[in-house]
Amino acid sequence: MDHIYSVCRKIPSSSFYGEWVSEGSNLCCVSSRNTIAFTSVTDLSDSFGKVTLIHVYVADLNLPWEAHKVTSHCEEVTCIEWDVTGTKLLIADSAGHVQIWIMKDYLLNEWTQLSMTSFPGENILSISWFHNGKKIGLNMEKKDSPLFLEKYNYIPFGPSVRQFGGRPCEGCIVVCSTGLVGVLVLQSEGNMITGTDILGQFRTRLKVVDICCAKNGDFLVVTSDGHVNSSIPCYRVTVKISQGKVFLLIMKQVLALP
Numbered sequence: 482m483d484h485i486y487s488v489c490r491k492i493p494s495s496s497f498y499g500e501w502v503s504e505g506s507n508l509c510c511v512s513s514r515n516t517i518a519f520t521s522v523t524d525l526s527d528s529f530g531k532v533t534l535i536h537v538y539v540a541d542l543n544l545p546w547e548a549h550k551v552t553s554h555c556e557e558v559t560c561i562e563w564d565v566t567g568t569k570l571l572i573a574d575s576a577g578h579v580q581i582w583i584m585k586d587y588l589l590n591e592w593t594q595l596s597m598t599s600f601p602g603e604n605i606l607s608i609s610w611f612h613n614g615k616k617i618g619l620n621m622e623k624k625d626s627p628l629f630l631e632k633y634n635y636i637p638f639g640p641s642v643r644q645f646g647g648r649p650c651e652g653c654i655v656v657c658s659t660g661l662v663g664v665l666v667l668q669s670e671g672n673m674i675t676g677t678d679i680l681g682q683f684r685t686r687l688k689v690v691d692i693c694c695a696k697n698g699d700f701l702v703v704t705s706d707g708h709v710n711s712s713i714p715c716y717r718v719t720v721k722i723s724q725g726k727v728f729l730l731i732m733k734q735v736l737a738l739p
Contacts, residue, residue, distance in 0.1 A: 488545045508558060512567035515542050516589065518551070520558045525550075537561065537572060539589060549590040551582055560608040562653075569595065571610065571653055577603035579655060579665060596673045598665055603657035607690035611720075612698065613649045614640035639698030642666060642720045650722065654700055656680070656690045662702070664720050664727050676727025680704065680716050 509519040518539045525538065525548055534553040541547070556576040563570060570582045570592075577600035585591040616638040623631045640649035652666040652673075660680040665673055680702065688707030695701050700718040705711065719730040 486545065488540075488548075508561050510561050510563055511542070512563035513565060514567035516540065516563075516567060517542055517545070518561050518563065518570055520561065535574075537570075539570070539592075541589060549592075551592045552580070552594070554578075559605050560655075562608050562610060564610050564651075565613060565615075571608055573605040573608050573655060575604045577601050577605060577657070579605065579608070579653075579663075581653075581665075581667070596665075596667060598673055598675055600655070600657060600661060600663050600677070603659060603661055603663075605655050605657050606687060607656045607692050607702075609654050609692040609694070609700065611641035611650055611652050611654070612638065612694040613651075614638055614698070638694075638696055641694060641698050641700065642722060643698075644722070654692065654718070654720070656687075656692065656702060656704075658687050660685045660687060660704075662718060662729060662731065664729060666722060666727055674722075674725060674727055676720075676729055678729040678731055680731060681714070 507520050509517055511517050516539055518537065521536050521538060524533065524536060534555060535558050536553050537551045537558060538548040539551055540549065551570060552572065554572075554574050556574040556578070558572060558574050560573040561570065568584045568587065572580045572582065578597065579599065580597045581595045582592045583595045585593045616636040617633050618636045620632060620634050626632045641654075642650035642652065644650050650666050652664065655663045655665070657663070661684070662678050662680060664676045666675070667673055686706060687704050689705040691703045693701050695717070700720070702716045702718055704714055704716070717732040719732075721728045721730070
């Protein structure tokens with residue numbers, strides 16, 4: 482790996498690096514448009530580095546020194562995730578709030594909140610956008626071909642949630658530290674319908690959660706309670722929409738690694 486560049490916050494000429502406020506653990510995520518979203522406990526425009534809120538910034542990796550603020554949170558931001566188009570940003574925090582922000586007129590420096598919901602008292606550990614059913618893979622047999630259509634091909638993949646007529650829905654899934662699973666389905670004009678369920682039969686205390694999309698459109702959720710001697714349970718989550726309501730089908734533990 483090569484270090485390409487570093488970007489630092491502006492500080493007064495009389496300050497030293499030792500006077501900087503410790504940032505702690507930050508989050509970052511890179512989109513398909515080559516833009517990065519990251520969190521900071523200090524305002525980048527404040528040269529004195531006062532810790533007041535948790536800020537979310539975005540920047541073009543071609544101009545990384547020009548960061549633009551999306552929003553600020555009073556609670557700790559636990560998850561940020563770009564959608565597949567790189568125009569929407571999903572933000573979740575430790576108080577159970579989930580916000581979806583979208584670029585205004587496709588400008589990186591202007592953002593507007595598209596929708597918001599909350600799961601009171603829940604610490605959100607992991608989030609994931611719905612898969613739209615479109616996936617492109619490299620054709621290994623023709624990877625050196627100069628023709629783009631021969632080098633890449635579409636991989637059969639099912640959308641996470643289907644609307645009437647089989648069209649893919651737009652939304653996200655969140656998993657909280659108590660084992661609560663929440664689903665948010667976006668509708669027209671920023672409206673949203675939600676559904677919740679729990680992993681397993683009882684609530685549990687989770688420390689680490691990871692989510693991926695299966696080939697048939699289901700979600701695979703892998704969890705851990707943080708103990709070395711504990712097993713690693715995996716769950717398959719299926720999301721359905723019927724009569725304007727969201728239904729979750731969570732299969733029993735499909736794999737447990739000792």
